[in-house]
Structure formats: structure tokens, C-alpha cells
Amino acid sequence: MNMKKLKPETAAEMSKEISREASDFAQKSVDQAQAAFEKASELAHGNVQAFDAAGAFKSRTLDLQMKTIEIAQTNVNAAFAFFRRALAVRDPAALFALNQEFARDQLAAFSKQASELNELSLLLAKETSRPVQEGVMKTFGDFARSLAA
Numbered sequence: 001m002n003m004k005k006l007k008p009e010t011a012a013e014m015s016k017e018i019s020r021e022a023s024d025f026a027q028k029s030v031d032q033a034q035a036a037f038e039k040a041s042e043l044a045h046g047n048v049q050a051f052d053a054a055g056a057f058k059s060r061t062l063d064l065q066m067k068t069i070e071i072a073q074t075n076v077n078a079a080f081a082f083f084r085r086a087l088a089v090r091d092p093a094a095l096f097a098l099n100q101e102f103a104r105d106q107l108a109a110f111s112k113q114a115s116e117l118n119e120l121s122l123l124l125a126k127e128t129s130r131p132v133q134e135g136v137m138k139t140f141g142d143f144a145r146s147l148a149a
Contacts, residue, residue, distance in 0.1 A: 046135060060124035067120055071113045078106060 082102045089095045 046131075057124065057128045060120065060127055064117070064120045064124060067116060071117070074109065074113075075106070078102070078109065 082098070085098055086095060089098055
């Protein structure tokens with residue numbers, strides 16, 4: 001084996017080069033670890049937001065259910081009131097007029113009730129989709145920044 005002896009200046013330069021490479025490697029490792037920690041932190045933050053969204057979903061769903069029960073009670077009470085009045089009527093013409101009035105009132109009530117349910121449904125959809133929208137916007141923002149870099 002032919003081994004050349006290194007000159008002292010070459011050995012010192014190699015030592016500096018190895019030291020610089022080790023330092024660069026250590027710096028890259030720290031940068032990667034910090035980036036990984038930041039990603040994990042963002043993920044944890046996103047999970048907390050998802051739990052908040054689930055709470056908002058539960059709250060809005062409860063509001064929607066309560067409104068539906070309220071509407072059902074109102075409609076059943078209106079039907080019972082109609083039947084009580086209808087049983088008291090002796091004239092077919094009066095019964096026909098009573099039926100028209102009930103139908104008109106129920107149509108107006110239905111329109112109002114549908115509007116209320118629609119409003120609650122939109123709030124539910126908006127509040128539960130907000131975290132998803134924010135996540136998508138953040139992802140695309142991060143993607144755009146990474147392309148620009």
C-alpha cells in the first residue's frame with residue numbers, strides 16, 4: 001500500500017474543511033428539527049381549531065334541532081286549533097272559509113319557518129366550514145410561498 005504522508009498545512013486545511021462540513025450539517029439538522037417542530041405545532045393548532053369547529057357544529061346543530069321542534073309544536077297547535085274551530089262550525093260554507101283561512105295562515109307560517117331554518121342552516125354550514133376554508137387557504141398560501149422561494 002502506498003500511503004502518502006499529508007503535509008501539515010493540508011491536514012490542517014482538511015481538519016478545517018471537516019469542521020466546516022460538520023458545522024453545516026449540524027446547522028441543517030437544527031433547521032430541519034425546528035421546521036419539523038413548527039409543522040407539528042401548526043398541526044396541533046389545527047386540531048384545536050377542529051375541536052372548536054366541532055363545538056360550533058354541536059351548538060348550531062342544537063339550535064337547528066330546537067327550532068325544528070318549535071316549528072313542529074307550532075304547526076301541531078295550529079292544527080288542533082283548526083280542528084276545534086272546525087268541530088264548532090255547523091255550516092259547510094263557514095267550514096270552507098275556515099279551511100281557506102287555515103291554509104293561508106299555514107302557508108305564511110311555512111314560509112317564515114322555512115326562512116328561519118334556512119338561516120340557521122347557513123350559519124351551521126358557514127361556521128363548520130370555516131376551519132376547512134382556513135386550512136385550505138393556509139395550505140395554498142404555504143404552497144405559493146414555497147414555490148416563490
